[in-house]
Amino acid sequence: MRNSNTAGIATLKPLALTVNGKPYQFQADIRETLLDVLRERLQFTGVKQGCAVGECGACTVLVDGTPVNSCIYLAMWANGKTVTTIEGIERDGELSEVQQAFVDEGAIQCGFCTPGLVLSTTALLDSGRTFTEAEIRRELSGHLCRCTGYQKIFDAAEKVLHK
């Protein structure tokens, strides 16, 4: 489905954004999604493309700390903003608390949904808010996982959010 319609010609505009703490500045095409720019141009391939229509959450990244589906987010909208992908979550080779919980709880099988789920869970943790079990389920409901049946993912999220 993606690239089903690439008619028209490139219109370039300057784009300046920070990804995982590093500033980038280049000419981007107004037709590009944030997903296109992150994967194809900056090679952050931890950002996955699933459905390309905002249903599955595999392409989730944090824009100024807020989870968004990068497949339906124009690259130009990230101008001046700070983007975090899964590549920016570990620190000095150490897994983050959320990543470690996903490993410990067996919340990863094929791994395709994992970057998005780890980022959404990280945003919940960073928000400083408290969440009931039902609210955790609601806040992670924008991610589809076809392997785990979700229980282990909820276990991992609860481990870090209910500690």
Next chain:
Amino acid sequence: MFNISVLQEPESLASAVEMLKAEPGLRIIAGGTDVLIRLQHGGEGWSQLLSLRNVKELEAISLRADGTIVIGATAPFAKIFLDPIIREHLPSLAEAAVSMGGPQIRNVATIGGNICNGAVSGDSASTLFALDALLRLESQDGERIIPIHEFYAGPGKVHLRPGELLTAILIPRASYQGTGGHYIKFAMRKAMDIATLGVSVICRVEAGAFQDLRIGLGVAAPVPIRCPEAEAYAIGRPVSVSTCQEIGRLAVKATRARTSWRASKDYREHLVEVLTERAVLESAKRAGGHHAQ
């Protein structure tokens, strides 16, 4: 990559209105969660865009001195759900806001976009109908304010004039003060789904009787609707299960449900009856009414 040939990104409402006047072919994009999906599927007629994402003045939610709640057209659903003014005064709108899409969608999708795309399944519409919301529209010719029920023209169609922008949703104090409300979304999944039916109720209860009742329905007709017969029936009647059952039955009369792959006409009418009854009972409870069995 989308078929976009023009992307205007004004930083103020004044310049947005000016650009719309100068280039009438521009289509408005806010959160993009509907428009970009349209573009993903070809998007005929959507290649020239005016993005409202940098018009920060349209995002604010405020309570005016006269009690009117002003919700900026580009306020995202996540912001509406968490906003203290909305939670205190319009809790049923907060319920509707958090039922829409999933978290990542709610972080960017705007309430104004939900209205302007004219979808009868829009989760905000039935609650805004029940709240007698007003819409503030602006163009180079000035500003006009219209009741939300005059805005919907048909499935996917609204009365937005060329060069015009929705800037805010207004809820006057008289529409919400002293009310109880409840929104029920019926869908196949609890998240990331489009409503099969949306029922939103606002009511006032005094001395155990309905003093005011407003029922908004989504996906029960080609546009969101109210239920005048059921509402009129309730006034002065005691808050009881049997009153609420009759309200549910009468609500069906206002509908023009149709059979689609989501649900048959008969099933939708059943949902209208049962869910209206439940939403009215819960709203009455929240409005301080104690119903007799």
